[in-house]
Amino acid sequence: MSGTPIQSMNAGLPLAGGIPSVPIEEPVIVFAIALATFLVAPLLIERAGLPGIVGIVLVGAVLGPNGTGVLAETDAIVLLGNVGLVYLLFTVGLELDLRGFLAAPENAALFGLTSFFLPFTVGSAAGIYVLGLDPWASFLLAAVFSSHTLLAYPVVNRLDVTKNRAVTAVFGGILFTDTLALVVLAIVLGQADGELTLMLFGQVFASIAILFAGVWFVLPPIARWFFRNTSQESYFEFLLVGAAIFGAASFAEVLGLSDILGAFVAGIALNRLISRGGPLMNRIEFVGNALFVPFFLLYVGMLVDPGVIFDGPRTLLVAAVIIGVMIVTKVGAAGIVSAIQGYDRNEFGVIAGLSVGQAAAALAITLVGFDAGLFGADVLNAVVVMMLVAAVLSPWLTERYGTRLALEDDVEPGDSGTVDPRVLLPLSTDADRQRHLLELAFVLKDERPESPVHLLTVVQPDGSGTDDDAVAEAEAGLEAASEVADAAEVPARTETRVNHSIASGVVRASTETRAELIVMGWDAQQSLSNRVFGSIIDQVLRRTTVPVLVSRLGHPINTTERIFVVAPPGIDHHEGFYEAVHVVKRLAERLGAELHVYVVEGNEKQYERLFGMVEPELEARFESARGWAELESTLRRETDENDLVVPISPRQGSVGWDPMLAQLPRTLAELPPQSFIVVTPRQGEPGYAARFLTIE
Known part of the structure; x- marks a missing residue:
């Protein structure tokens, strides 16, 4: 026998103490360094006035194989980096203002087509007439930076401007830019292999149609059935989402498309089923922001090779042309769309910052062209330099103008801060009904709530001396509900009242908490035929003046x-x-x-x-x-x-x-x-x- 499973797992790992050799490949040490980077790098780089995500990219460049060589580009790093990119595109689809997108899809189409074809046209001409590349190589190089990767997405998400009309157009525009880039890639490779036929065009567009139809019509019914019929802990819901993300990404790869396109479509498909402010959305954002997306940014940094700057004048020339054309045409496209759509200066700055982002997807297309013999090492190295510049410029622009845009939204006319009401939520002992009421209360709150949800239980004394036990039981139930609120990052306060009348306890609590909204559940039982809901709810309605939502879900x-x-x-x-x-x-x-x-x-x-x-x-x-x-x-x-x-x-x-x-x-x-x-x-x-x- 070759050894036990434990022995096999430990094969190749140091069994004695000592300083690990460089490059470090031990998984636990690599993971520890990565987490320390995610913690420290953003805090340090923000002191220099740059967005925190830039710090992770720069540390990746320093620690990576092209820097100090402390970290190796192991299979684990590559896996987690690609997982992070797939996860990032899923969250973009999930955060897309789908109602705004569907109400005006032409806005996303206008931005996407302009942001692709202007850089593609100018970039193709520059590749042919300035760099002297073959026309097909020029087309592929132009496609590299005609698409965009939302490197600065964490910035707009943190600033809470993802629902802005211009940002929605950029999110929707990625459907057009990345799809067109993949179409160009398929066409150029088909020409290189001598297979450029109408059949190839048909296969590409058929694959795209199958991807959208398959994910859109299959995934939502499955997710809706699961959410309706499972009462398990919410991590099962998160596992369903995870399976959906990477299942859709795998489906796209099977169809010959990019995995990130499949993840983006999955995000759109689940957009309406994952409510903002709920525990599931909080878990999705937490895992992405704390782990997956930072690993993607670290991986992007490790791909950067600062030494290519000294490879000779040809690399610098190609890099200067690529960077110059990319920035000028992307900003120009943002300006054209802003002028047509009437976007203000800050909206223009945000969409320009988002669209200049280039990352591993750009490098992946470049590597395919390099392997096919369409590009030389000078082009490959120049694209790496472009990624480094974009990794700094994109978050900086987005942070600068996104902050101003967020401040504008805060003082928008008609906004009086009433979207985050103080909610009083009397709870019963029915677990399923309690969960439904909590979910309703979270939906009614702001996405970043400040005022708490007051969770209330009224205990009726029975005169037998067991009131303390009843209060303790009620408080235990409220504590469990409070944990659900904590998971959703919704502030909650528990309120226990002892009162002979439940209705009186609710009314008094609404006064003491200054509730602006009372949410109550109804079990479809009526105590007296001449009353609407039954004595308790009807008494609350008669004795309060605030809005009351009586629900049966x-x-x-x-x-x-x-x-x-x-x-x-x-x-x-x-x-x-x-x-x-x-x-x-x-x-x-x-x-x-x-x-x-x-x-x-x-x-x-x-x-x-x-x-x-x-x-x-x-x-x-x-x-x-x-x-x-x-x-x-x-x-x-x-x-x-x-x-x-x-x-x-x-x-x-x-x-x-x-x-x-x-x-x-x-x-x-x-x-x-x-x-x-x-x-x-x-x-x-x-x-x-x-x-x-x-x-x-």
Whole structure:
């Protein structure tokens, strides 16, 4: 026998103490150095006024085989670097403002096509007439820097400007730039092999179509089924996402396409199923920002060879031409698009910074051309120099203008900071219902919340002397819920009240916490027939004036595809109407769900105008129903298990109240979605709603 598994694992590793030899290849030591780099390098480089990610790239260049040689380009480093690039492109697709992209895909197409063809045209001419390259080699070299790698994505994500219209155009534009670059690569290689035929063009475009169709139509149904039917810990959900990322990337490779394109498409496919601010999104961002993406940046740095600068004048000439053409044409393309789209100076700076990023993908295309004999060593070394320049320039530009853009967004007219309400969440002991309510509360909060969610349990004394045990049990349940909030990075405070009346405990807690929104769950049980929900919820509604959301969720909130809003007769005259509309629109925006508004016995055009006056801006479809019977028939016909019905229902006796609203929750509990949220608007503060209106 050759030895035990443990002996085989230890083969080639030092069994005695001592200083490891250079280059270091021991996995544990390499990993320790990498983590120390991720921790220290950003902190040091930020003191010099540069973005933190530049520090990781520079340390990689210093420690890599072309620098001091401390670290070797081992298979593990290559693997983790490529994993980081794939993961990065997935998160870009996941963070894409899909609603904005689909509402105006021409914006992404305009940026993508301009950012590709301007550098490609000028770069091809420079390669032929300045560098003296073969036309096909010039085409491939131009394709190298006509695409872009979002090196500076961590910057815009940290600054929270990923939803900006210009940034969305850049994210969507990568579909066009990288796809076209891969098409050029396939065509040039086909010509080099003597196989440039119409069949080759057909194969490339067919592969792209199969990739998009396969991922888009297969992945979301699987993920939605999994989220609906699993109640396991959320790391199972993360494992599903991980399998989806690398499964889609592998599928792209099987089709002869780039793995990063498959990961990007997977991100878009799961975009609407992973809610912002939830534990799953937090885990995805945490793992990427702490581990995978830094490994990609370290790998990019290790690919850089500072010594190529001294290889001779030819390398410097090629590098100068490539860098000059890349920067001028990428910035020029950003300027053209900004002028056409009306982007301001800071938006122009951000998209210019994002689009000049070049990394391992550019080097991969260059290596393919080098292996095929289309490029010489001078071109290969020049591309490495270009990567070093781009690794510094792209994050610096993005940080400089992205910071200004973030400050602009903070003081945007109409933004009064009301998107992060103080939420009071009374919880029950039902684990599944508790989880659904927590997910709903997280969706209603800001992506970077400051005010906490107040988690409440009211204990009723039974007079038997066991109140302490009941309180301890309630606090243990709240602690478990608080851990879920911590995982989602949502601040939470636990509140335990002892009160003979649960409703009184909730009302008192709402006053003490200054709650701006109360979220309650309903089990579809009514204690008295003349009440809407039952004694507890009805008492809370009568004794408070803040908005109350009464929910019955039959599916995880993040799997919602469509939201059907019910506007009863005269609700537009209620003083809390505009705030209620804001809550509904914000819910649809955060979930990426389609918004359908049914106006009962009213003018749908009037409601379309009123909804348009409320932040955030969101497209919606408006229809009228002649009566409640027609509404019920329509909902039965149109809704399915992944939909959510949201009636706006005022308190009994107030403006907009209709007796049929008392029966509506029972009716909705029997509809196919079995998921609804009844929004009861704010009462008694007529001036409060003005803060939710757009300012022209």
